[in-house]
Amino acid sequence: MAKKPxxxxxxxxxxxxxQPGAGQLAQAGSRGNGDELxxxxxGGVTDPAAYLTDNFGxxxxxxxxxxxxxxxxxxxxxxxxxxxxxxxxDHERIPERIVHARGSGAHGVFECTKAxxxxxxxxxxxxxxxxxPVFVRFSTVAGGAGSVDTPRxxxxxxxxxxxxxxxxDLVGNNIPVFFIQDAMKFPDLVHSVKMEADRGYPQAASAxxxxxxxxxxxxxxxxxxxxxxxxRAIPRSxxxxxxxxxxxxxxxxxxxxxxxxKFHWKPVLGIQSTTWDEAVKIAGADPDFHRRDLFEAIDxxxxxxxxxxxxxxxxxxxxKLPYDVLDATKLIPEEDVPxxxxxxxxxxxxxxxFFAETEQxxxxxxxxxxxxxxxxxxxxxxxxxxxxxxxKSRLGTTNFHQIPINAPKCxxxxxxxxxxxxxxxxxxxxxxEPNSLAEAGENGGPxxxxxxxxxxxxxxDERNDPxxxxxxxxxxxxxxxxxxxxxxxxxxGNEQAHxxxxxxxxxxxxxLDHVRARVVGQLRNIDEDLAKRVAAGLAIDLPAKEKxxxxxxxxxxxxxxxxxxxxxxxxxGRKIAILFAEGSDKAAIDKLKGEIEGAGxxxxxxxxxxxxxxxxxxxxxxxxxxxxxxxxxFDAVASILTEEQASLLSKQGxxxxxxxxxxxHCKTIAHDDATxxxxxxxxxxxxxxxxxxxxxxNVGTRRHWAREAKVRDLA
Numbered sequence: 001m002a003k004k005p006x007x008x009x010x011x012x013x014x015x016x017x018x019q020p021g022a023g024q025l026a027q028a029g030s031r032g033n034g035d036e037l038x039x040x041x042x043g044g045v046t047d048p049a050a051y052l053t054d055n056f057g058x059x060x061x062x063x064x065x066x067x068x069x070x071x072x073x074x075x076x077x078x079x080x081x082x083x084x085x086x087x088x089x090d091h092e093r094i095p096e097r098i099v100h101a102r103g104s105g106a107h108g109v110f111e112c113t114k115a116x117x118x119x120x121x122x123x124x125x126x127x128x129x130x131x132x133p134v135f136v137r138f139s140t141v142a143g144g145a146g147s148v149d150t151p152r153x154x155x156x157x158x159x160x161x162x163x164x165x166x167x168x169d170l171v172g173n174n175i176p177v178f179f180i181q182d183a184m185k186f187p188d189l190v191h192s193v194k195m196e197a198d199r200g201y202p203q204a205a206s207a208x209x210x211x212x213x214x215x216x217x218x219x220x221x222x223x224x225x226x227x228x229x230x231x232r233a234i235p236r237s238x239x240x241x242x243x244x245x246x247x248x249x250x251x252x253x254x255x256x257x258x259x260x261x262k263f264h265w266k267p268v269l270g271i272q273s274t275t276w277d278e279a280v281k282i283a284g285a286d287p288d289f290h291r292r293d294l295f296e297a298i299d300x301x302x303x304x305x306x307x308x309x310x311x312x313x314x315x316x317x318x319x320k321l322p323y324d325v326l327d328a329t330k331l332i333p334e335e336d337v338p339x340x341x342x343x344x345x346x347x348x349x350x351x352x353x354f355f356a357e358t359e360q361x362x363x364x365x366x367x368x369x370x371x372x373x374x375x376x377x378x379x380x381x382x383x384x385x386x387x388x389x390x391x392k393s394r395l396g397t398t399n400f401h402q403i404p405i406n407a408p409k410c411x412x413x414x415x416x417x418x419x420x421x422x423x424x425x426x427x428x429x430x431x432x433e434p435n436s437l438a439e440a441g442e443n444g445g446p447x448x449x450x451x452x453x454x455x456x457x458x459x460x461d462e463r464n465d466p467x468x469x470x471x472x473x474x475x476x477x478x479x480x481x482x483x484x485x486x487x488x489x490x491x492x493g494n495e496q497a498h499x500x501x502x503x504x505x506x507x508x509x510x511x512l513d514h515v516r517a518r519v520v521g522q523l524r525n526i527d528e529d530l531a532k533r534v535a536a537g538l539a540i541d542l543p544a545k546e547k548x549x550x551x552x553x554x555x556x557x558x559x560x561x562x563x564x565x566x567x568x569x570x571x572x573g574r575k576i577a578i579l580f581a582e583g584s585d586k587a588a589i590d591k592l593k594g595e596i597e598g599a600g601x602x603x604x605x606x607x608x609x610x611x612x613x614x615x616x617x618x619x620x621x622x623x624x625x626x627x628x629x630x631x632x633x634f635d636a637v638a639s640i641l642t643e644e645q646a647s648l649l650s651k652q653g654x655x656x657x658x659x660x661x662x663x664x665h666c667k668t669i670a671h672d673d674a675t676x677x678x679x680x681x682x683x684x685x686x687x688x689x690x691x692x693x694x695x696x697x698n699v700g701t702r703r704h705w706a707r708e709a710k711v712r713d714l715a
Contacts, residue, residue: 107133108347123370132162181477186386237269239294240573243264245262248261297573356403484525492562579655593605599700609622
């Protein structure tokens with residue numbers, strides 16, 4: 001791991017650690033330890049940045065004691081140092097996002113790997129090898145800023161490209177479709193999934209009455225529900241999720257020709273999820289599991305990367321589809337329109353300050369550059385208004401674009417002036433346009449450019465007479481179930497069981513019988529077997545099928561929609577735990593650790609105690625303690641023990657649970673002979689994923705789904 005640079009000499013953190021003792025304050029003429037601090041700075045440091053000041057540059061003599069009228073007298077109102085410090089502290093927090101409140105961010109770079117000037121004039125896609133900086137924020141949707149990382153939820157996947165043509169914000173999710181078709185319904189959706197209004201719970205969970213009441217009444221949401229109840233909603237890592245622009249956008253080339261485009265992010269490490277039981281236990285073991293995973297990977301130089309892919313098609317193709325491409329509850333199967341890879345994004349730098357960057361970053365779907373344009377997707381059109389409106393509420397000023405994380409890295413000039421927290425200092429008197437001040441030798445300011453400025457795609461009518469303004473949805477928007485059926489039937493049998501089980505779990509938390517029945521009735525429009533499995537799991541009679549506004553059609557299954565059909569059997573980016581104890585064979589541990597790291601994985605040593613432990617062949621230090629490093633935090637586990645230690649550990653609940661969870665979560669368990677007694681106690685049975693240490697490389701970090709039926713009840 002590369003060492004981080006040492007702090008600047010100007011960063012004198014140690015000085016702030018001095019705490020005044022009572023004796024120091026009792027002496028006549030003493031200013032506590034303020035003199036001592038003053039002397040340390042004055043005596044050895046000449047950098048002006050080393051001096052502690054208030055926000056207006058006044059040097060501070062004592063940052064430990066407030067100003068008093070006598071040793072035991074009242075604090076004085078004139079103490080401007082105290083007042084400023086408390087004033088700023090009282091206003092440190094800003095309103096959190098209503099949705100996507102809990103996020104994690106990182107900096108990186110995007111590189112064009114395939115130029116497509118024939119499709120778009122977007123500057124970043126004109127030349128192979130062209131690069132631009134990016135900032136990415138991953139998030140959960142439903143929970144507050146203080147919620148956990150691993151609930152069943154959609155994950156936000158927002159990318160800010162700092163291009164030479166201005167900022168382009170591709171603001172999407174890890175699921176290619178959405179719950180609703182029209183922005184009019186967005187407040188209702190969010191209100192329903194958030195904490196129930198009267199009781200303030202549950203937090204970051206959809207398994208409750210109001211959400212499923214809404215869903216049962218909104219058949220357009222059923223396709224998204226299939227995704228949300230699938231393993232896509234409980235990812236292993238931000239590094240292992242796909243990203244989607246969700247909406248249909250436009251590419252426009254230099255000739256003014258336009259085509260539809262959908263954006264995809266494909267993780268280089270492949271897609272991977274947890275199991276539901278793992279996700280719940282991870283929330284208890286490490287609420288910051290995804291945030292920590294992203295930060296530590298970048299910190300270690302294991303930079304996560306995604307390929308940017310596009311699905312490009314024209315109106316003629318769109319007209320022939322049995323669904324509407326402007327409907328955000330629909331996707332286009334990759335088998336129908338292959339995803340063409342045009343670039344790669346690599347995240348290579350963690351944020352320096354979470355608040356300044358991750359919390360203050362403002363993404364706007366309206367931030368597009370010449371060569372990219374909107375479609376008439378009604379959900380997208382609502383977002384174009386909503387996001388800009390939100391920033392004023394959160395960041396307090398219309399000048400939020402001047403915050404460094406939001407500011408473009410290309411020049412920007414306009415006549416917008418003043419406003420709260422204006423930090424720029426425009427010169428001259430031209431704050432309007434047109435003006436003729438240049439004729440008088442003054443600075444007349446910038447002017448519009450018809451040749452190079454952004455121009456809206458001129459024939460953006462998309463099946464509509466542009467003169468009509470109607471509160472109506474296109475006919476094909478009424479097909480709510482065909483793609484939900486496509487998604488469900490594209491999964492493996494095991495993944496289908498996960499979806500059914502997730503539905504049973506969520507609906508079991510619903511206390512309103514009619515809501516449960518309605519949702520299961522909607523499921524009958526997707527797949528009869530799915531509806532029967534869920535009804536059986538809830539121990540209710542199969543309800544009548546809910547009426548569909550448009551009968552679903554059977555679409556050809558798409559393997560690209562399945563995680564398990566596309567799973568990469570790789571060690572790269574995965575974390576493997578090796579359990580050892582006193583007397584374990586160091587040579588065997590070193591050999592296994594070398595094999596894991598040689599294949600691109602990370603080996604994490606766990607023992608009952610941290611620190612130096614005597615083992616056969618020397619001393620070994622653990623990376624984590626057994627009780628504080630549950631197996632849910634790892635992609636596979638291994639164990640090298642003595643018979644004596646295995647016997648002792650078999651009496652400890654943490655050790656037994658460690659193996660029980662790994663087995664129950666269908667992970668590879670590699671072990672030596674001595675560990676067998678502990679495996680027996682944990683109920684671990686031999687199968688293709690429970691192997692001897694020397695066979696670990698053969699099975700790696702894959703999941704052994706054939707085991708699942710033995711370890712849990714699935715719907």
